[in-house]
Amino acid sequence: MTTIKDIAKAAGVSVTTVSRALNGYSDVNEKTREKIIAVSKELNYSPNILARGLVMNKSKTIGLLVSGMTRQSLKDNLTFEVLCGINQFSAETDYDLILFSTDSTKQREKTYSQLCRERQVDGVIIQGIRTDDPYLQEVLESDIPCVLIDIPIESETVGCVTTDNVLGAKEAVNHLLSLGHQNIAMVNGHDFAFVSQKRLEGYKLALQEKNIPYRAEWVVNGAFREEQAEYEVYGLLERNPEITAIFCASDVMAIGAIKAIKTRGLSIPEQISIVGYDDILLATYITPALTTMAQDIYKMGYEAAKLLVKMLENKAESHQKLLETQLIIRESTTRYNS
Amino acid sequence: MTTIKDIAKAAGVSVTTVSRALNGYSDVNEKTREKIIAVSKELNYSPNILARGLVMNKSKTIGLLVSGMTRQSLKDNLTFEVLCGINQFSAETDYDLILFSTDSTKQREKTYSQLCRERQVDGVIIQGIRTDDPYLQEVLESDIPCVLIDIPIESETVGCVTTDNVLGAKEAVNHLLSLGHQNIAMVNGHDFAFVSQKRLEGYKLALQEKNIPYRAEWVVNGAFREEQAEYEVYGLLERNPEITAIFCASDVMAIGAIKAIKTRGLSIPEQISIVGYDDILLATYITPALTTMAQDIYKMGYEAAKLLVKMLENKAESHQKLLETQLIIRESTTRYNS
DNA sequence: TTGAAAGCGCTAACAA
DNA sequence: TTGTTAGCGCTTTCAA
Numbered sequence: 185m186t187t188i189k190d191i192a193k194a195a196g197v198s199v200t201t202v203s204r205a206l207n208g209y210s211d212v213n214e215k216t217r218e219k220i221i222a223v224s225k226e227l228n229y230s231p232n233i234l235a236r237g238l239v240m241n242k243s244k245t246i247g248l249l250v251s252g253m254t255r256q257s258l259k260d261n262l263t264f265e266v267l268c269g270i271n272q273f274s275a276e277t278d279y280d281l282i283l284f285s286t287d288s289t290k291q292r293e294k295t296y297s298q299l300c301r302e303r304q305v306d307g308v309i310i311q312g313i314r315t316d317d318p319y320l321q322e323v324l325e326s327d328i329p330c331v332l333i334d335i336p337i338e339s340e341t342v343g344c345v346t347t348d349n350v351l352g353a354k355e356a357v358n359h360l361l362s363l364g365h366q367n368i369a370m371v372n373g374h375d376f377a378f379v380s381q382k383r384l385e386g387y388k389l390a391l392q393e394k395n396i397p398y399r400a401e402w403v404v405n406g407a408f409r410e411e412q413a414e415y416e417v418y419g420l421l422e423r424n425p426e427i428t429a430i431f432c433a434s435d436v437m438a439i440g441a442i443k444a445i446k447t448r449g450l451s452i453p454e455q456i457s458i459v460g461y462d463d464i465l466l467a468t469y470i471t472p473a474l475t476t477m478a479q480d481i482y483k484m485g486y487e488a489a490k491l492l493v494k495m496l497e498n499k500a501e502s503h504q505k506l507l508e509t510q511l512i513i514r515e516s517t518t519r520y521n522s
Numbered sequence: 523m524t525t526i527k528d529i530a531k532a533a534g535v536s537v538t539t540v541s542r543a544l545n546g547y548s549d550v551n552e553k554t555r556e557k558i559i560a561v562s563k564e565l566n567y568s569p570n571i572l573a574r575g576l577v578m579n580k581s582k583t584i585g586l587l588v589s590g591m592t593r594q595s596l597k598d599n600l601t602f603e604v605l606c607g608i609n610q611f612s613a614e615t616d617y618d619l620i621l622f623s624t625d626s627t628k629q630r631e632k633t634y635s636q637l638c639r640e641r642q643v644d645g646v647i648i649q650g651i652r653t654d655d656p657y658l659q660e661v662l663e664s665d666i667p668c669v670l671i672d673i674p675i676e677s678e679t680v681g682c683v684t685t686d687n688v689l690g691a692k693e694a695v696n697h698l699l700s701l702g703h704q705n706i707a708m709v710n711g712h713d714f715a716f717v718s719q720k721r722l723e724g725y726k727l728a729l730q731e732k733n734i735p736y737r738a739e740w741v742v743n744g745a746f747r748e749e750q751a752e753y754e755v756y757g758l759l760e761r762n763p764e765i766t767a768i769f770c771a772s773d774v775m776a777i778g779a780i781k782a783i784k785t786r787g788l789s790i791p792e793q794i795s796i797v798g799y800d801d802i803l804l805a806t807y808i809t810p811a812l813t814t815m816a817q818d819i820y821k822m823g824y825e826a827a828k829l830l831v832k833m834l835e836n837k838a839e840s841h842q843k844l845l846e847t848q849l850i851i852r853e854s855t856t857r858y859n860s
Numbered sequence: 861t862t863g864a865a866a867g868c869g870c871t872a873a874c875a876a
Numbered sequence: 877t878t879g880t881t882a883g884c885g886c887t888t889t890c891a892a
Contacts, residue, residue, distance in 0.1 A: 189885080228636065238886070264605075272592070298568035302568050469807055471809045527869080569869080570870070
């Protein structure tokens with residue numbers, strides 16, 4: 185392995201000079217610099233980033249704390265899309281990504297800041313964390329720069345990339361209202377997701393503006409899982425046959441809802457309209473194709489990395505990035521006819 | 523940040539003793555060890571892995587070189603499944619994963635071994651690399667332990683996880699043959715994928731065993747892309763209306779093929795039967811549901827990580843792991859009737 | 861414009 | 877059983 189010493193020896197200078205030459209300092213004779221560069225090319229030299237990190241106290245790595253890298257979560261590849269976006273941005277910089285393989289077991293034995301300090305990450309991006317997750321509290325207390333995805337918290341060291349979930353949900357429900365639906369149910373995720381809280385808010389708001397009373401028994405939790413949503417919607421429709429439309433807080437749950445509706449012998453969209461949330465890949469491929477509130481998940485990842493790097497370089501004016509959502513109308517919604 | 527020095531001072535011993543105590547060496551007085559452990563718990567100490575790596579010359583990290591972390595490749599989340607598998611295994615160990623964000627630009631400016639040495643990775647897993655990729659040659663020349671996914675190369679330092687692609691393809695085609703099909707076309711990936719070469723072999727073999735002549739003009743390349751496959755199949759069917767079944771070397775291409783067939787006004791499976799390869803998530807959700815040769819991609823990732831770690835610990839008896847494939851019969855294939 | 865020396869946090873000979 | 881010392885590869889004062 186070629187080290188800086190080898191270069192110094194081969195070029196007949198000191199390691200100090202090599203370091204300075206290679207890092208672009210001005211106080212190096214151009215002749216010397218050229219020589220050093222030539223030698224290090226020849227010897228295929230590449231600095232040891234770990235050693236550099238040790239002395240500089242930064243590592244040019246971004247830590248990734250994602251829950252949902254499990255087999256089950258392959259369905260909505262939200263996690264993967266975020267990852268792709270982050271990867272794309274970091275490919276444009278000299279940061280590398282380190283994936284903390286943390287399952288629930290490890291979480292208990294290693295604290296967040298331990299994880300980060302061990303690997304000396306410069307900053308962290310967190311995705312898929314629940315509001316009751318112990319890590320979340322640690323993040324806020326820690327001084328390691330961090331960007332949260334879809335959790336609207338900001339501080340000196342914490343930034344956030346998200347969308348306006350209240351608005352998104354509201355517009356999704358408005359779409360159903362504009363089609364003449366009045367009896368609109370909702371399948372939400374769970375209480376420990378910020379987005380669920382916000383989307384419920386948007387649902388209520390849309391109804392309220394039309395003076396339609398909110399009925400708590402028409403809102404069920406599907407835990408963002410297809411099977412759970414299917415089960416819940418099946419019961420929901422049994423108890424409330426007057427429902428003509430359902431707003432689902434995720435596409436995966438919408439797919440579960442569709443299954444339940446089909447099982448009950450109802451047709452989509454003729455008898456029941458469905459709106460999802462996310463616009464995952466499956467949304468376009470299932471039958472009927474899903475009307476949904478699209479989020480640009482890839483971009484969320486990209487912007488999260490961008491924001492974090494800005495924060496690391498003290499160039500961030502704002503610690504919040506709000507992305508747009510967009511209603512995509514496909515085949516699962518239609519006008520209500522009594 | 524708590525360092526080993528802080529612990530030493532607080533515990534009233536030398537750093538050496540702290541190091542030994544924490545690393546479980548036997549030549550430490552149990553009283554001293556307890557004291558040290560207590561202190562380091564109290565101070566929330568966690569060793570700096572980078573510093574340790576510098577002196578031990580290993581970093582407890584596995585490098586991941588994946589191509590296909592791009593926006594386009596979200597469709598088949600093969601890359602993601604592999605990643606999940608790797609992540610799962612590494613979560614069971616104390617290895618962390620480092621993702622090399624390498625796009626084609628970076629590839630040219632940094633060599634494989636530079637990438638690895640910079641970050642001092644102990645070993646590498648490579649996925650999605652082409653046979654004509656310059657990195658592949660470097661991998662073989664380098665002495666860094668490496669596991670390749672779906673590229674059957676072995677050496678002192680190189681291992682491989684794959685399936686029997688010849689057999690898989692052969693069985694897929696046999697399925698069509700057993701349904702009475704004779705005019706079976708194939709949509710392959712591209713010439714620079716090992717799996718494509720092997721699957722073509724399997725296709726030929728199956729035909730040969732039934733004494734059906736191989737017709738090169740019935741094999742098209744879809745580059746593993748949906749649109750490309752759609753385009754190619756459209757032309758293929760135009761030129762050869764006698765084709766009654768198509769074997770596709772990937773599900774994504776099978777989906778493209780299905781689109782082309784529908785566009786031509788033909789029905790699946792009544793007029794054309796389709797067999798895919800991979801069993802991606804979409805395969806079950808599209809209409810008609812896709813008959814396909816299933817690979818356990820997740821397991822490939824898991825086994826790749828397992829093999830690599832074994833190699834790193836010199837416990838690997840074999841450098842090759844062969845996984846099973848399995849034909850999943852769904853709705854896209856049926857008996858040929860003239 | 862250059863080099864010597866110190867030190868980042870850690871482990872490992874060697875001595876005591 | 878413990879401590880002293882050296883050193884991993886690098887950057888950075890400080891002096892020359």
